[in-house]
Amino acid sequence: MSSSTFAWIADTPISAWVNSSGTIWPTLESIHFVSLCVLVGSLLIIDLRLIGFYRERCASTVQVLIRLSLAAFVVNFLTGALFFAGNSPKYLNNSAFELKLILIVLAGMNAIFYRVRLSNLVDTNEVTRSSIGVGYLSLFLWTGVIICGRMITFYAR
Amino acid sequence: MSFLAYLEASAFSEWLLISMLGFPTLIALHSVGMAVAVGLSLMVTLQLNQMLTGLSARLIPKFLNIAVWGFVLNLITGIALFVSRGQEYITSAIFLVKMLLVIVSALILFWLRRHLLRTKLTTDVLVASSVARGMSVVFAATWVGAVVSGRLIAYLSDMY
Numbered sequence: 001m002s003s004s005t006f007a008w009i010a011d012t013p014i015s016a017w018v019n020s021s022g023t024i025w026p027t028l029e030s031i032h033f034v035s036l037c038v039l040v041g042s043l044l045i046i047d048l049r050l051i052g053f054y055r056e057r058c059a060s061t062v063q064v065l066i067r068l069s070l071a072a073f074v075v076n077f078l079t080g081a082l083f084f085a086g087n088s089p090k091y092l093n094n095s096a097f098e099l100k101l102i103l104i105v106l107a108g109m110n111a112i113f114y115r116v117r118l119s120n121l122v123d124t125n126e127v128t129r130s131s132i133g134v135g136y137l138s139l140f141l142w143t144g145v146i147i148c149g150r151m152i153t154f155y156a157r
Numbered sequence: 158m159s160f161l162a163y164l165e166a167s168a169f170s171e172w173l174l175i176s177m178l179g180f181p182t183l184i185a186l187h188s189v190g191m192a193v194a195v196g197l198s199l200m201v202t203l204q205l206n207q208m209l210t211g212l213s214a215r216l217i218p219k220f221l222n223i224a225v226w227g228f229v230l231n232l233i234t235g236i237a238l239f240v241s242r243g244q245e246y247i248t249s250a251i252f253l254v255k256m257l258l259v260i261v262s263a264l265i266l267f268w269l270r271r272h273l274l275r276t277k278l279t280t281d282v283l284v285a286s287s288v289a290r291g292m293s294v295v296f297a298a299t300w301v302g303a304v305v306s307g308r309l310i311a312y313l314s315d316m317y
Contacts, residue, residue: 026308033304039192044223065209150184
């Protein structure tokens with residue numbers, strides 16, 4: 001994305017709205033962090049099943065947790081997009097932000113792999129090498145997403 | 158205050174503020190601990206209140222054990238972060254509110270873990286006592302309050 005695009009985003013009404021009051025930014029941050037906790041909590045329970053921390057048939061529970069994590073992700077994405085609109089220069093050439101986006105895409109691909117190849121596994125007591133790999137990769141990627149998210153402020157130019 | 162001033166003047170505090178990695182790394186790990194502790198606590202609250210069914214009740218103390226580890230990470234990194242700005246934080250009402258909410262949440266976390274470990278299970282379905290269910294709702298609220306007040310420190314500590 002070029003610097004002119006970032007400048008254009010900074011001129012949009014959304015950007016103006018985010019910065020129009022001193023309460024909007026802290027409110028968005030609070031929502032972003034609470035939904036992050038919901039996202040991590042629900043994913044942790046799924047990932048712990050995949051790596052074999054517990055072995056139970058829990059397909060219906062996993063379905064509920066997936067819906068919960070998706071809802072939390074949507075809230076995170078929307079609030080994140082508003083941060084971006086409100087202070088786009090902060091994200092220009094910001095390696096922490098770029099790495100965070102890459103990790104989110106990889107986490108999404110990992111989730112799709114689970115959906116396509118492993119979603120039946122949680123209806124059994126089994127743990128496979130693939131499920132262990134998917135579970136640990138998910139834990140690693142989301143930990144990376146949190147760390148990079150916190151680093152954005154420190155890498156802003 | 159002189160003790161806090163002594164801590165702020167320590168070599169560790171100086172390193173934390175000057176080094177490129179010290180403060181950002183601690184704050185990132187603080188967030189990881191928060192997400193684990195609060196996230197799992199919220200999921201356990203849903204389980205205890207029958208809003209998340211299908212998992213064995215025996216798992217709940219195990220999840221709370223992991224939440225405790227998340228809290229320990231939070232505590233260690235929180236103390237390390239406090240060392241560098243103790244004098245500023247201790248006079249901030251919003252920080253003190255956060256601390257109060259964290260203490261209440263942590264006490265309930267430890268109590269709930271102990272209570273559930275002592276509850277004899279005859280089946281995989283836990284029928285939690287109304288006290289345990291009520292306490293879980295309280296700690297979900299206090300954890301969320303702690304997260305929100307933690308975010309507000311950066312914005313409101315000058316005012317309150």
